[in-house]
Amino acid sequence: MTSYGPLLDALRGVRWPARRAVAAALPGAHRSRQRGTSGEFTEYRAYRQGDDPKQLDWKLLGRSDRAFVRLTDDRAIVGTWLVVDGSASMDFPARASDGRLCKWQVACAVAVGLTAVANASHDPVGLAATSGAGVTRLAARARRGTIGDVARALDALACGGAAPLTPLVDVMPPSVRVVIITDFLGDVDALQRTVAQRTAAGAIVECVHVVAADELDPPAGVYLARDPESSTVERLLNRRALAAYQSRFAAFRAETARRVRAAGAGYTEIRTDAPLSRLVRQIVAGQGRDSSRDARSANGASG
């Protein structure tokens, strides 16, 4: 099994609060939309007919002769589901080539890191991953061994095929946090529609776009490039075609970020040549590129 020890050590103490108030659930670390039961005072509200008289602040009523109700915020857990893309396109660059990590390895490490961060807040974490062998699911659990379960499940998978992610996201409950780790080179249009639907239904969706350094700057020379997911797509890669390629790829990434953010989901682009702990912190902090920068870079590249 891959050793994730250094990564987990680097992420110790990192917390991952939900981007917005979550639905009522068991007590946890995230701000809940439910109010009233916890002992942490938040604010006063004028008494309205029908309110429980037990919530009246009697001392305040005695001092000021005005009836106010004490309001308190609840904290709740949020279930986190990791949806990891294991299609053939994620196996790039080829594994074990001069020590560089491929997109799949980076995606696995990020998934394990996010599991550790979520598990530290006692959030249940589940896994749904595609691979050459089909779809692998791991039920959401909050126990301490969840990190190892996720790591072992991912290590057992091998990239392959071109299975879509949309069916996995579609079945996610609306009250959970869904983290989609993919390169957006599969069913990108359907996935973006599903993301919009899940977000509208109340789910918190975080999209992690994995980009290989060799995709941004392909190796120099003349090659016949072939799409690993479609052998019929073959194009000539040379110095003259490189500029147009980079321009189109930048425009694609910018458009993807814009559409995902427009759907209300979070978007973070990560590169395979960056330190893994920094990538996890980047996702947790929501430090993906903003849409205005994306648009500017796309215009600059196409111009």
Added chain:
Amino acid sequence: MSFALPLVLWGAVVGALAVTALHFLSVRRPPLLLLPTTRFLAGGDSRAVSRATRPSDVLLLLFRVIALLTAGAALAGPRWDRRDASGVRFIVADRAWHTDSSALLARVRTSASTSVERAAADYIVWSDTISPDGRLGGMRADLASAFPLALRAVARSVRGMRDADSVSLVIVAPPGGTATADAWSAWRRAWPGMVQVVDFTPTGSRRARGAAPAVLETDAIDADDAVMSAYALRDVHASGARSATDTSTRLVRMLRTHRLTDSTRAAGAVTVLWPEAGVPAGWQAASDSVGAVAARGVTLVSPMVRRARVTATVLRNARPIAWWSDGEVAALERPHGAGCVREVGIDAGTGDLLLNESARGLLDAVIAPCGEERWPVSSTVLAAQTARQPRATAAQLRAGTSRDAASHPRWLAPLLLALAIGLLVAETVVRRRAVDDDTSIPTSVRA
């Protein structure tokens, strides 16, 4: 084998070289790179061009090159030369020697330098001595006229020369014949091969008018006049009793003391104004020294005093015939009626300047017949100049005189053309088979 249009064949050779060069440019599939973002690359031909050390598809290359060369040969008008093909010789001679043609041919044949020329078939082209307007014409007037006569004769005889592999030109020069330098040079360039000039003196021939010796008529008072002494040394004497009907000599009036007037000018002849003292009319008086004077290609080198300079007015409508060493004009010729007037700005002095052998160019230029510069033909000199070139090939003359590109024998061009078409068909079959056999290229990217 020769070709009527060799340029077409050369074009085919260039095309074949280009095709061969293209075969050294290898069109291959580059190494494969699995790239998930391939979709962002522009579509198009997925093959790359690179240089190769060995030609690719040698069989195809052979088919293409041979087909190109064969087609080029077919279109270039091929002529299969027979083994017994021989040279043709055009002899241009004065019509006055028509009755003496056997002696003329014998003279030409004895002057032939190679055995090929001795075996050549002879075409004699006669040049008219008297032109239609009654003047001296043809080769008697100018040897350069032999070239257009020969070229015209070649154009007429080109169809009959189909079996000839080479053509030579022999110009039979009359004694004392002259040629205009510019005309000779211009026409000489029009003849593609060797030209041989042979002198011939038939029995009882007379000196032509064009080369008549000059007789001086002078007004010099001094019996030891430097100019007249120089001419006397060159066998050009003064003659005060020359009759007006004498056609055996040519009159040159030399004015040493008198000015040029209507009465002193020699009508229809050469009048030379070479004053003993002073300057010719219109010239500017001067007094400086020069080191040489050149005329007719001969330079007289001697310290001389220049006492006259030409002016722009004087040079108008005049032709320089002698030049100082600094480039200024020393003597000029001005046409007047049927004759001309020559003005000489050289101070002959009283010494022996003109007695020098190097003064012959100046003296000859001053008394030469009116008109363009002419030089006497030296057959040996001309032969030496012209014998450096090889004989003209029949194809050269055919190309220059005729557009007859028919092949000989007639079936040769169609045969070559059919062979070229057959090779191209075979090339197509071989090429398609090669593409079908190349399984490394996916169907979607095959050209």
